[in-house]
Amino acid sequence: MKAKLLYLGMKYDYGDKTRGLSFEHRNFYHPLKSYCEKHNWNFVHFDFMEHGLNLGLDLMTQNLYELVQRERPAYLFAVLFDFNRDPRYEVFKQIASLGTTTVHWFCDDHWRFEKYSSVVATHFDIVCTTANDALPKYKNMGISHKVIKTQWACNHELYVPYDIPKDLDISFVGQPHGNRVEVLSTLLQKGLKLEVFGFGWENRSRIPFHQMVRLFSRSKINLNLSNSSTLIGQQIKGRNFEIPGTRSFQLSSNADNLTEYYDEGKEIIIFNSVDELAEKAKYYLNHEDERNEIANNGYRRTIAEHTWQHRFEKIFNYINSKQINTNMAGKSILNQNNYAGQTHAMQASEPLVSVIIPCYNQANFLPEAVESVVRQVYKKWECIIVNDGSTDNTSQVAESLIQKYTGNQIRLIQQANQGLSCARNSGIKAARGEYILPLDADDLIHPEMLQETVLLLASHPKIAIAYTDVKHFGGAERIVCAREYDFKQLCLQNHLSYCSLYRRKTWEAVGGYNSSMTWGYEDWDFWISCGEKGHYGKRIPEPLFLYRVKESSMYTQALEHHRELLAQIAINHPNIYNQESLSEAKQLLVQGDVDTVRTTPLVSVVVPTHNRPDTLKNTLESIASQTYKHVEAVVVNDAGADVSSVVDAFRDRLSVTYLTHDTNKGLAAARNTGIKHASGEYIAYLDDDDLFYRNHIETLVTCLETSDDKVAYTDAYRVCQEKEDGRYVVKQKDVPYSFDFDADLILAQNLFPVLCVMHKKSCLDEVGLFDESLTTHEDWDLWIRMSRKYHFAHMRKVTCEYTWRTDGSSMSSEKRADFLRTFKIVCESYRDYSKDKHHILQLQTALMKHLQKVSIIIPVFNKVEFTQKCLEAIVKNTPGELYEVIIIDNASTDGTRGFLKSLEGDVKIIINEKNLGFSRACNQGAQRASTDYLLFLNNDT
Secondary structure, three states, X not given: OOOEEEEEOOOEHHHOHHHOEOHHHHHHHHHHHHHHHHOOOEEXXXXXXXXXXXXXXXXXXXXXXXXXXXXXXXXXEEOOOOOOOOOOOOHHHHHHHOOOEEXXXXXXXXXXXXXXXXXXXXXXXXXXXXXXXHHHHHHHHOOHHHEEEOOOOEOOOOOOOOOOOOOEEEEEEOOOOOOHHHHHHHHHHOOOOEEEEOOOOOOOOOOOHHHHHHHHHHEEEEEEOOOOOOOOOEXXXXXXXXXXXXXXXXXXXXXXXXXXXXXXXXXXXXXXOXXXXXXXXXXXXXXXXXXXXXXXXXXXHHHHHOEHHHHHHHHHHHHHHHHHHHOHHHOOHHHHHHHHXXXXXXXXXXXXXXXXXXXXXXXXXXXXXXXXXXXXXOOOEEEEEEEEOOOOOHHHHHHHHHHHOOOOEEEEEEEOOOOHHHHHHHHHHHOOOOEEEEOOOOOEEOOOHHHHHHHHHHHOOOOOEEEEEEEEEEOOOEEEOOOOOOHHHHOOOOOOOOOOEEEHHHHHHHOOOOOOOOOOOHHHHHHHHHHHOOOOEEEEEEEEEEEEEOOOOHHHHHHHOHHHHHHHHHHHOOOOOOHHHHHHHHHHHHHOOHHHOOOOOOEEEEEEEOOOHHHHHHHHHHHHOOOOOOEEEEEEEOOOOOOHHHHHOOXXXXXXXXXXXXXXXXXXXXXXXXHHOOOOOEEEEOOOOOEEOOOHHHHHHHHHHOOOOOEEEEEEEEEEEEEEOXXXXXXXXXXXXXXXXXXXXXXXXXXXXXHHEEEEOOHHHHHOOOOOOOOOOHHHHHHHHHHOOOOEEEEEEEEEXXXXXOOOOOOOOOOHHHHHHHHHHHHHHOHHHHOOOHHHHHHHHHHHHHHHOEEEEEEEOOOHHHHHHHHHHHHHHOOHHHEXXXXXXXXXOOOHHHHHHOOOOOEEEEEEOOOOOHHHHHHHHHXXXXXOEEEEOOOOO
16 A cells, blocks of 8 residues: 655645745645655645635634545645644644644744744644754753754756856845845945845836746856845755755855855855955856856755755655654554555665674673663664673673563674674674664663664765764763864864764775774774775764763773873874874884873863954964964854854864854853863863963973873963054053962962963863853852862963953953952852961952952143142042052143152052143053052042
């Protein structure tokens, strides 16, 4: 019996024939019908809009239910959009009870989730969304298990290339939403020729569909603009796939994850501002060959990966695996048999996954590992347990698990103890799966691990390895975010967990796991072998692998032999590592001289940034210019202006990870995000307006690598700047912090700026991350927690500099007003440590008063009598501990200078030999101020 699909969607736009065929009809009706024909399914269409307009909602809903009763489709695929026009939603639960899987495609989750999707989604078995930001929202609703993340596509049967002259320079098809009018007007003002088509433009009617498709081929440049005023970070739309589907050149505003679907610069051109749009439009109008090459590349990518046939293939394969797991249990025997016949053709296309579990004396953990496999949403798997010569009861436990889960494909292989590499290889040799997943006996996988990783490999034929983030459990609880795949960095630092799904042909290509990796790191060595052969990986940013943290494990044993294992990896891959590294590796392995082998641990520099693209460039330059080269930068944009172009300019000199926050979360959160994505053994910090000197990282790494300390810091210049003629000019450099570490003193005050510090990343496992509730003093708070467990080594050497601007525009000075509040919070948080230390309590009190103190800044020029009266009024009316006075004499010619010399107490005097003006004098006073609050007075006040 053939499978059957019922499509629920409107034929004409809002049911009005005069408006023409609807977007849904062109993008779902025709592609779904073609998909059904390809798979030998029957196809049925129900136009809910036409029925609703003619019969009313209630009768239309009843007709829909009766149609399902008659046709008994395996699937109902709905594209609805309006509470007042859709069928009554209760009917979809009734339809599901008949054995039909109900699917809904939501078109606008980016902006209609709360008002529409969140209400409708609960009534369907499967939900399709194109919006990344909707995924956590569905998760919060508790229905993430039935959500498919998919994307728009091209109907390649309708959007076709036309071999016609390109008589239009630039065209845009769409309505005048958002700032589109402003953007297009700017292009006209810049002298670009532009044609606009679509409903809502003055003197422009809605363009017929067939003319629109030809228009794409007529245009040298097809503009694709978002609906928003920001131009970036918006929803990907069908147009992103339709334009390249006609072999036409697309110049598009940036959209959410658009570069996952097309290679920027090769298959599509993206802009992030109006100026960039105009610049790129002019360039490609004058470079026809490049323009045509990009259009051809985009067309090939679209036909290969982004047609509706590709989307539906993945959707229904996913649904099939989910149905086997969730729907079969609730159906009658008759429905199960019918269902099995309908889905038999699809099951044949699903790849088999072989989960390989080597086990050596871990029988106590084995049941949990196997159970985590049995609980997988994706059901087409086999599990092979390899008993690697265990001396405990591993064999008996494995046999009992096979008996317990008789409905699953679980097998046991017995062998003499040969080590982890050989055990994995033995299991894979016996495996029948197209995909392989290694799993150690003491670890677990999330129920969606196979589902998500299989979908990734199925949808990315050029990707060989699907890896995920990791959740630690047992001895420690935390999420470890993997970095995005980078083979160059992989050769220096592993960022793939051993438990990653890969293609069996990849294992065959590299010859399996290398048995020379006796003490461990066999997975790292294997991943390098894969990369050497061109088999690369892709990250899934979800913690689907659960790693058990124990005091002693294979990994902790591997760390004890870290240097030998690094040397063995170098020997195993002589084409990757340089001659110096190979010579050192051979020396170590042949002579056993561990101490002579130099290792270079990776350092991750966390760089939070917010609206400082110009200074960020200098900051990254200082990292890229380090004498110590084993460095990565993790740049976290805290919802500021896009700086991806600044970051990208350094990628050929520096390993950079670029992350963004959707909303401004503050400095602590930005640093935490960077830490979670850092791959380094060591962590350093640099704000986006500060600089490392060339020897900074080398100085700190040398200190930490040659001592038992895990935290070290240097000294830094404070660079005082003030604005002159629209730019900041350096006025003074000093070193306000150069304190040796004191575990008591740090309870009262911060001893060093954050950019001076480097520490082992593992320290944070013990003390936690930055406190995100603190808007200032978040670094001091972390140092206090670290100081309870670790000694800080102080290198008395200036290796960096931070910016201090009196106008508050620098990272260090912009939140001075918040210092008192957070100072009190930090002091109170660690009162237990300071309560019996009277000298620390006294210092805290003094510093608190200092934070409340005001600097009174008085520029003067002559009129000494006014100055004298002003000071007398201050002394008479204000307690002396609440202020300091700073007087700037602008080259007075009366008795002012003599009077100032006679003053005593907390008064600072600045003498200018010529009159620099009031503003300059105020800036001089602000620079000399030692408090967080400034009060400017005229001397006649």
